[in-house]
Amino acid sequence: MSRRRLLSLRRDIPAPIFAAAGVLVPLVLLGLWWGVTALGLVRPLFLPGPGDVLAEGLRQAREGILWADASVSIYRITVGWLAATVLALPIGILMGNFRLIEGALEPLISTVRYMPVVALIPLSILWAGIGDGQKILILFLGTFFQQVLMVMDNVKTIDMNLIRAGQTLGFSNREILTRIILPAAGPGIWDTLRITIGWTWTYLVVAELVAANTGLGRRIMDAQRYLATDTILFGTLFIGFLGLLTDAAFKRTGRLLFRWTRR
Template identity: 60%
Template sequence: MDQILSVKEKESSESASYRLLDLRSDIPSRIYWSAGGLFFIFIFILWLFLTSLKIVSPLFLPGPEAVWDEFLRQLHEGILLQDASASLYRIMLGWIISTIIAVPIGILMGNFKLFEGMLEPFIDLIRYMPAVAFVPLTILWAGVGNSQKILILFIGTFFQEVLMIMDNVKSVPRELIEVSSTFGLSRFEILRDVILRYAMPGIWDTFRITLGWAWTYLVVAELVAASSGLGYRIMKAQRFLQTESIILGILMIGLMGLITDMIFKFTYRKLFRWLDGKG
């Protein structure tokens, strides 16, 4: 009897481990989050190991304690909150303006070949141009204030976003549109009730991805004539070889970007529960 139970437990264990590595199979949420947490712990231990044993010079990679001390200093002096709020304002405003314009244009390009043929070549041309190359022009166009920084974030985000929204709209099966037309729905009703409802989960994912891209352009946006912001603080620290301040700025950008990403993932699950059969 004991042998039979032992064999069953072994088979159950092998089956569970197989499911963890099965293609696209669901796993318990505790395992999902534990895997992510353990990987963060592994990176932290590796960082601590390299710096504690002086394998890497503190000039190039300061230890966690040095970065923590810099965090406390900037927090106490109010620098960190000022920089984070300035960067968050620029990121959100640049991304929101980009999205407000990209959504209707992407929908038009995804549904009407005329707009796709007219706009896609120009958008393709601009999207391959690096955003940093526009810094001198944006200074001429918008000065050196927040407008210039928001314009850089817009340039870095908009042209990619509009094409992704176009592809989201194109993912709607043509058969679904034809059936809707057969049932007597008007063109506007098909667009509103069929195409947009079908494409909206993909469009929401596009919002999440493009907001992540906006964070990557932050240092470029704050490269010139900034007096606050996480990107500005990183560039200033570079001039004085303050590596702990550079790493703190990078970590803060990554953390704030991760928080916005998780917010989008959470709202995705709430808004589109019907995708999992829960709505």
């Protein structure tokens, strides 16, 4: 395939080339990482080699530490994201369809979404204690407000001509919502859910910052105290790997649910 075709704007390329490009960049970065550490250009305290990080991961897996931490963190992520989604979906859909509700809620939600979640940790402890509820609350707060506004925007992008056509045919508001708006906005809303669960993963370390005994984020914070850089790097990469698996699962499910969006 010619270089011109590969670099054409918005043009499809063969799947093997697409997949190879996605593998090549991480391999190049891994090679650079290995080269820098192998040549001693950076002290291991600041950047351990890939082999050291892998050895730390194998140790955690062998001793059961990794699976215990991962199971707790996945539970917190799942509950926090589901709680945010269950509330954000109906609120976002209502805001996208009714200007009165948008006018009443959008200024408040837009303001709160800019508040740093870290600053809310003291309040979350006061409100929810120091158990799992507090961690889940932080994950909820970090996801909910952005999710509401993104769902609202997904709904507002629906062509008004489709809605007017439904009104002309005598559809009720409920029928317009279920037969026109939701099917048309469904793919966009699904992408919003996929993106926001990624944000939930990024808040994990913050959520497990205080009074957590287990969890991937807690392990990273404990390693910081002892300058265990290999543990910090492995934990960060493992969270990214779990997030990648989550993203792949959402993409696969989205292709099955919304087959008509395939190109």
